[in-house]
Amino acid sequence: MSDSTVSTNGDYVNFYQYKGKHTGILGWLLSVDHKRIGLLYLGSMVTFFLVGMTLGFFMRLELWNPGQDIMGPQTYNALFTLHGIIMIFLVIIPGIPAGFGNFFLPIQIGAEDVSFPRLNLFSWYLYTIGGLLAVASLFLSGGPIDTGWTFYAPYSLRTGTEVIMPLMAAFILGFSSILTGVNFVTTVHRLRAPGMTFFKLPLFIWALYSTAWIQIIGTPIIGITILLVVVERLFGVGLFDPAMGGDPILFQHLFWIYSHPAVYIMILPAMGVVSEIIPTFARKTIFGYGAIAVSSIAIAFVGTLVWGHHMFTSGMSDESRWVYSFLTFIVALPSGVKIFNWVATMYKGSIKAETPFLYVMAFIFLFSIGGLTGLVLGSLATDVHLHDTYFVVAHFHYVMFGGTIFIFFAALHYWFPKMFGKMYNTKIANIALAIMVVGFNMLYFTFFILGYLGMPRRYYDYLPEFQGMHQFATVGSWVMIAGILLMFINLFLGLKNGKKSGNNPWGGMTLEWTVPSPPPLLNFKKIPTVKYGPYEYEHYDEVTNNVN
Amino acid sequence: MFETASDYAQNVDFVMLLIVGISVVLLLGITIAMIYFVFRYSRKRNPVAKQIHGNVILEIIWIVIPTIIVMVMFWYGYEGFQRLRADSEGAYEVKVYGFMWGWNFEYPNGKKNDTLYIPLGQKTKLVMTSRDVLHSFYIPAFRLKEDLVGGKSTFIVLEPSKTGSFDVACAEYCGLNHSRMYTKLHVLEDSEFDKWLKIGMPEEGKKDETKTLPKDSVKTEAILE
Incomplete structure (x- = not known):
């Protein structure tokens, strides 16, 4: 099979063309190739993202006027619950690690696959079953769950809607997450190419590695908590319901510990992607490699000690409140270190601001706003006022959407040529980004103001004085969605008729840019020996000429 | 539209301005530096990058300075809030019950009402519990909120600096009519408040929620004793 883009090694069979035991759809559903599994995840996630976005669109539409516009309060409450569950459990948590991590972790460390390929496929099945259960729960007799994605007791114990099924969905998704974590930790420890020491790992791998540990350590706690809620609903054991002597605040602790x-x-995985993209487009080694790597671990560690800041108004003791406030300010520091190092990497670089880099710039701006408003919420006096208002909604959309999802998009644009061997229209991609950023700020920056003025979240109805701002935000949501759709359409067209991209269109130095696009089944003809750090551009020619 | 009804609320606005002010400076610094670098060190102007691996002194600076900044933020956020809550000695106590979906306020003389009246001249301590699921008593004009939790009591201290009527909302999601759980807080001159307090039940009787309370209300009330 000849492929004109692969001039360096004439004929090779890429992983799409490879004929295994199964072909057609089964060739995907039964494949243990990490790249195919990665693409399965990406496909599922993009689908769920579009569903979640549609729910958000209808929520904003309902808020055009106070009172009823297009749906009743029960429907609205179900919508924000599902929007949260889908976006968090099905898109953002697995998003970058399961999708891009699966595809690129083995390649970046010079491995043929992950340590446990079958377990890896099993994780995707758990993910899919979890997702399908969540969707199926909508059609059960009780009706769609209306507890909010936080499932706070005792409401979640008393509501008549279908709670057990979506909780079991989250439970199963948790196992998918744990197994992926185990797989990644093992792979990073056991399958690094010769010469690739821990401090020669690409920073994306450091981020995935830290993340995998949190997944392994943290996820079982939410699993147990979910089971306790199910047990309490089924058998009336008084764990969380005060009417039976339970403690609702205990539920909040258990929930937020995870x-x-x-x-x-x-x-963290999004931060890892940023640390890949900036050096590539600046042709420059990352500033403060050690600081960035260690700050990932620091965030993972200190991050396990700050859950109480979700509970400043919960009725928890006043001592706990200031302790958690203090720790929350500490966890802001390693994130700050990363941002400073990224910007410093651009200093005296040779920057070509192509699409993925522009996404990263948008990320740094939006994520900084998200992070800095996190300081407002970490401070006791201001948080007590802003807790459970639109300010919090704005804050976590800046962090989760402006942060993780924008980088999910950046990663799509960055690795698209590697995954598919084709290139999208970069001009349209940049225009889509500009539209998205404008719409995003119209929508979510308005939320900051609404929140400070006292607009509580999860409100179907609102005081008339907030109407102007709600309408402005809703218009913003239309602009943003237009941008997102344009971006996906452009990528889809690139997939269909894009020009061949070549193996290394951006001039990257990490190992995935040394293999053909799309990569062959086991990635490398011969496992490379690593001599230099991942971004040592002084050795660019030597590393990239040694093409597989 | 947006009011401050206590000295504490003004203090919160001050802390907010302080943190936002510092944040805006940091955000502008980061953004301007980034955009400047992208133009100044574009591949056209600077075809070959200078490989700089890091700088220990810079790393130390941008750990130490932010540490100082966030500790300042922490202190201001902590100090005022803790002072307000620690000092509720001799405050006038009103009991607050939240339920799906409304409020019930009970005064020391046994008077009950579904809107809250408090005197201007002294501190009021709201001692609160829930009759069912979680609720949160939120008064934007005072920049205060606190959850109402079944089976235990929580509190808020109000120190109004002016008379007037202010919105009270529920800020913890509690089901179908969560967004319609608004009521009013009226701050009255002390003499007017005393007058109001003495007005017999019959006049306020129609607002009395006692009849609609769930059956376990006796048990709930024991929590606030």
């Missing part, structure tokens, strides 16, 4: 570190599961 769900706060989960925030770092969501953002």
